Amino acid sequence: MSGCRNQDISWKDKIKIMSKVVIVTGASQGIGAAIVQAFRKLDYRIVATSRAIKPSEDPNILTVAGDIGDPATAVRVISEAVARFGRIDTLVNNAGIFIGKPFTENSIEDYNAVMNVNMAGFFHITKLAIAEMEKQAGGHVVNITGSIDNGITGSHVALAALTKGGLNAVTRVLAIEYAKRGIRVNAVAPGVTDTPMHPRQHHEMLGTFHPLGRIGEASEVASAVVFLDSAEFVTGEILHVDGGQSAGR
Numbered sequence: 001m002s003g004c005r006n007q008d009i010s011w012k013d014k015i016k017i018m019s020k021v022v023i024v025t026g027a028s029q030g031i032g033a034a035i036v037q038a039f040r041k042l043d044y045r046i047v048a049t050s051r052a053i054k055p056s057e058d059p060n061i062l063t064v065a066g067d068i069g070d071p072a073t074a075v076r077v078i079s080e081a082v083a084r085f086g087r088i089d090t091l092v093n094n095a096g097i098f099i100g101k102p103f104t105e106n107s108i109e110d111y112n113a114v115m116n117v118n119m120a121g122f123f124h125i126t127k128l129a130i131a132e133m134e135k136q137a138g139g140h141v142v143n144i145t146g147s148i149d150n151g152i153t154g155s156h157v158a159l160a161a162l163t164k165g166g167l168n169a170v171t172r173v174l175a176i177e178y179a180k181r182g183i184r185v186n187a188v189a190p191g192v193t194d195t196p197m198h199p200r201q202h203h204e205m206l207g208t209f210h211p212l213g214r215i216g217e218a219s220e221v222a223s224a225v226v227f228l229d230s231a232e233f234v235t236g237e238i239l240h241v242d243g244g245q246s247a248g249r
Contacts, residue, residue: 019060021045021085022229023077023129025068025121026095028053031144031190034218035092036061038226047081049073050095068095069116074124078132087136090229091129093122094144096164103158110159118163122170130174130183138182141174142225143167147191147242164189168238175236184235186228190221191242 022039026032027048036048040061048056049064056063062084066073081088097117099110126141133139146164148157168187175185224241228234240246 019043019045019085020089021047021081021087022090022092023047023049023081023088023125024092024094025077025125026050026144027063031218031221032092032094034222035094035225038219038222039090042226044090045085047077047085049077067116068121068125071124074128077125078128082132088129088132088139090140090142091126092142092144092225093126093167095121096144099159100156101159102156106159114159114163119166122167126174130178133183134178134181140183140229141185142228143171143185143187144221144225145171145187145189145238147189147240147246171238172236179235184232186235186237186239188221188224188228189238189240189242189246191240191245 022044024032024035024039024046027036027046028050032048032050036046039046040058043060045060045062047062047064049066049068051065051067053063053065062080064073064077064080066076068074078088095117097114099106099114101110122143129141130139145167146157146160148161148164168189171185171187178185221241224239228237228239
């Protein structure tokens with residue numbers, strides 16, 4: 001009888017069982033877009049979200065447009081992921097904004113904008129994703145944070161440190177809280193990376209922040225995310241992809 005039941009499973013259901021599903025926030029450009037590409041090369045099905053994301057012609061990429069800091073967006077992303085693909089294996093919290101000003105020049109609007117995306121965006125979708133992962137007794141959360149272990153003379157990273165440093169801390173805390181439930185939590189902490197956030201004329205100067213003498217590529221950050229997703233005995237790790245910046249200058 002069990003064999004008959006297996007034969008009754010449709011090909012669509014078999015794909016749902018076999019293929020992993022990853023959610024990527026901030027997925028429309030830069031690091032997020034590179035992460036989407038890296039996972040598709042591994043045949044993951046993907047739910048990609050950002051404010052300005054466009055529909056995809058790939059049937060294995062579901063796009064959901066919305067403000068990640070809005071709880072309603074998180075609910076839509078999770079519910080549509082489960083409805084379309086049947087499960088959630090990995091969440092990549094990539095959405096983030098950077099406002100570089102001297103600390104005393106940051107306005108309350110600056111603070112609220114950064115907290116909305118970097119912190120509220122993480123909170124709303126991560127708790128819903130982990131709740132889904134608990135149903136299948138396994139999953140993985142990867143937070144894209146930042147190589148901000150120490151200040152850099154001449155840079156204005158206080159708001160980034162406030163939020164990304166918090167994500168580094170909660171990565172370790174959640175890794176322990178959910179370890180016995182088969183859910184891993186890790187982070188990738190990039191240095192300055194070649195994205196639309198950084199004009200090309202500034203690349204040479206920004207490269208001096210890194211001992212390797214250049215800025216990073218979005219594909220290099222994506223490779224680190226994919227590595228962590230495959231490293232099943234790694235949890236609570238903050239993987240720096242920063243050309244040696246965190247080691248010293």
